[in-house]
Amino acid sequence: MILVRDWRRRTPKGLGLQTTIVAAVFVIAGHANAMETTALQAKIGYCQDCHGSSAQGYRGYLPIPRLAGQQTGYIENQLRAFIEHRRTNNIMFNVAHTLSPAMISALAAHFRDLNPPPIGGAPRELVAAGEKIFQDGVPDANIAACAACHGPQASGTGQIPRLAGQLYPYVIKELMNWGKERGQNPTVPDTSAIMSPVAHSLSRSQIEAVAAYVSYLK
Amino acid sequence: MMKHFRFATAIVAFICLAATSSAGRAESLAVRNCTWCHGGGAQGYLPAPRLAGQRAEYIWHQLLEFGRHTRDNPFSKMYMWPAAANLSPKTAHDLATYFSALPAKAANDGETALIAQGRAIYQQGMPDSNIVACVVCHGPAAEGVREIPRLGGLEYSYLKRRLEQWGQGYNVAAGPPMPHIAGNLSPGDVEAIASYLSFLK
Numbered sequence: 001m002i003l004v005r006d007w008r009r010r011t012p013k014g015l016g017l018q019t020t021i022v023a024a025v026f027v028i029a030g031h032a033n034a035m036e037t038t039a040l041q042a043k044i045g046y047c048q049d050c051h052g053s054s055a056q057g058y059r060g061y062l063p064i065p066r067l068a069g070q071q072t073g074y075i076e077n078q079l080r081a082f083i084e085h086r087r088t089n090n091i092m093f094n095v096a097h098t099l100s101p102a103m104i105s106a107l108a109a110h111f112r113d114l115n116p117p118p119i120g121g122a123p124r125e126l127v128a129a130g131e132k133i134f135q136d137g138v139p140d141a142n143i144a145a146c147a148a149c150h151g152p153q154a155s156g157t158g159q160i161p162r163l164a165g166q167l168y169p170y171v172i173k174e175l176m177n178w179g180k181e182r183g184q185n186p187t188v189p190d191t192s193a194i195m196s197p198v199a200h201s202l203s204r205s206q207i208e209a210v211a212a213y214v215s216y217l218k
Numbered sequence: 219m220m221k222h223f224r225f226a227t228a229i230v231a232f233i234c235l236a237a238t239s240s241a242g243r244a245e246s247l248a249v250r251n252c253t254w255c256h257g258g259g260a261q262g263y264l265p266a267p268r269l270a271g272q273r274a275e276y277i278w279h280q281l282l283e284f285g286r287h288t289r290d291n292p293f294s295k296m297y298m299w300p301a302a303a304n305l306s307p308k309t310a311h312d313l314a315t316y317f318s319a320l321p322a323k324a325a326n327d328g329e330t331a332l333i334a335q336g337r338a339i340y341q342q343g344m345p346d347s348n349i350v351a352c353v354v355c356h357g358p359a360a361e362g363v364r365e366i367p368r369l370g371g372l373e374y375s376y377l378k379r380r381l382e383q384w385g386q387g388y389n390v391a392a393g394p395p396m397p398h399i400a401g402n403l404s405p406g407d408v409e410a411i412a413s414y415l416s417f418l419k
Contacts, residue, residue: 046345046350049350049399050355052394053393061355061361090342091342091343091351094345098346
């Protein structure tokens with residue numbers, strides 16, 4: 001008791017107030033952090049409702065792509081592409097336009113660190129032909145090897161996506177519709193232009209073969 | 219000799235006819251067991267949902283889940299567990315194919331004032347509240363695909379009850395995502411979605 005009284009007497013009033021303010025700031029910052037964590041967890045749950053509980057992708061009425069293990073640069077660029085109407089997709093526009101830049105980065109970091117096995121389901125008999133196209137290209141049609149940009153393991157880099165484990169019907173849909181879905185805002189040219197000639201030159205059966213091959217890669 | 223031959227032919231023909239008609243009767247008995255509750259045209263009746271036009275893979279999966287007791291809401295336990303207990307996989311498959319091919323009528327029994335709100339949630343979701351758009355999995359006309367059910371035109375009360383049950387801890391063995399999605403809907407959202415769907419053809 002005496003000690004306490006001593007301490008009080010010896011503590012200048014201003015210092016006490018400062019301590020209180022510092023403590024209050026820490027409490028508020030901690031609270032804000034907890035709120036951000038809750039908001040991030042809720043948003044992750046929302047993404048995974050469609051993209052799968054491990055972000056492994058899901059075949060709904062529409063094929064919903066795998067996000068697990070995806071390059072952060074790719075996810076961030078695509079979310080911005082939906083917002084800027086570079087990539088047309090009404091559903092993903094609705095999803096993306098409410099996300100803050102900080103939330104986009106946090107989501108991309110979360111999905112990069114997941115690595116569930118591929119969901120499979122593609123025709124196995126197409127894999128060998130797909131591997132040949134992916135690794136060597138189609139010289140006669142002047143199609144470069146996919147591995148040149150996406151990497152020999154199809155793991156991608158930066159804005160170039162990982163394709164390993166991606167859903168068979170999703171890859172087909174994207175390659176078949178490339179010019180109608182990507183690079184749609186002429187005022188904001190983007191990296192999707194690199195894929196345009198390739199997607200255009202591949203035949204339907206070549207696309208199916210490549211899609212089958214990458215869908216089984218881990 | 220000729221007479222015997224004709225007689226034998228007649229017997230064979232009779233046996234064939236009998237076999238055909240008994241197979242037909244067996245099928246219709248299995249169907250009859252369903253339509254007692256689901257309605258004569260399988261258009262749904264009170265708690266029993268419409269089966270007509272439902273996805274065959276969905277009906278088949280659900281029959282298996284009743285048999286395994288993984289679909290565990292109260293009416294399922296009361297009616298469908300016993301009904302599915304003795305179904306062979308072949309009969310379950312035949313029933314699923316049969317009912318999915320019947321023409322479906324829309325129930326049209328929701329609240330018309332809620333259709334617009336329900337359509338907005340179904341088609342666009344509510345991104346600010348982390349509610350996904352139903353259309354992504356159930357299709358633009360709620361027609362379903364494969365084992366994902368057709369929802370368009372089902373009865374309002376059935377749709378409402380099922381949406382409520384996901385959030386009440388029933389059918390969790392079905393796994394994600396429906397328990398999570400439906401568990402986050404408000405009572406008003408559920409009524410709006412069920413109303414919208416009940417009017418779809």
